[in-house]
Amino acid sequence: MAIRVLEWIFFFYFASHIPITLFIDLQALLPGHVYPQSLRDLLGWYAEEFKDPMVLDPPEWFKSFVFCEAFFQIPFFPIAAYAFLKGGCKWIRTPAIVYSTHVATTLIPILGHILFYQFPVRPHPGPQTNRERWLLVSIYAPYLLVPLLLLLTMLLSSKYNPTSKPGGTSGKAKKKN
Numbered sequence: 001m002a003i004r005v006l007e008w009i010f011f012f013y014f015a016s017h018i019p020i021t022l023f024i025d026l027q028a029l030l031p032g033h034v035y036p037q038s039l040r041d042l043l044g045w046y047a048e049e050f051k052d053p054m055v056l057d058p059p060e061w062f063k064s065f066v067f068c069e070a071f072f073q074i075p076f077f078p079i080a081a082y083a084f085l086k087g088g089c090k091w092i093r094t095p096a097i098v099y100s101t102h103v104a105t106t107l108i109p110i111l112g113h114i115l116f117y118q119f120p121v122r123p124h125p126g127p128q129t130n131r132e133r134w135l136l137v138s139i140y141a142p143y144l145l146v147p148l149l150l151l152l153t154m155l156l157s158s159k160y161n162p163t164s165k166p167g168g169t170s171g172k173a174k175k176k177n
Contacts, residue, residue, distance in 0.1 A: 011081055015085075021070070021073070027040070029063060043055060054110075054113075062113075096150055
């Protein structure tokens with residue numbers, strides 16, 4: 001039962017990530033005329049409301065993460081959404097481990113940047129106060145926490161890891177008497 005709840009969480013995560021990536025995140029890479037004004041306005045509102053200048057004027061390192069999202073993650077999103085909607089698809093284990101490790105690794109510098117970088121106030125204001133920084137961290141945090149939960153599920157769940165036994169003890173870790 002608990003694993004099925006996690007699969008539903010993973011399904012919604014991946015299914016919701018498709019439009020977010022296509023309509024919001026990729027605006028950091030693609031020319032503005034590709035998107036209708038309403039989506040550009042939505043991104044502008046978000047950047048202003050949550051003090052996230054990285055989406056309007058992304059540093060090169062941030063663009064490299066969005067590039068990875070565009071070319072490596074987007075193809076994976078519908079596959080993962082399908083696997084977790086169906087449930088119990090053991091073939092998703094290795095791709096999910098690769099994905100979750102990659103995404104968790106990219107979120108560490110993003111969160112560090114948000115917490116420690118001295119953002120300018122112009123032309124696109126970044127977070128200046130601790131409250132503004134933690135608010136922006138809370139926007140990005142699910143993209144670290146869900147992949148970490150996915151990684152732990154793929155590594156520790158007996159449903160996805162054939163070497164895990166119920167109760168968390170691996171077959172290799174048991175002593176032979």
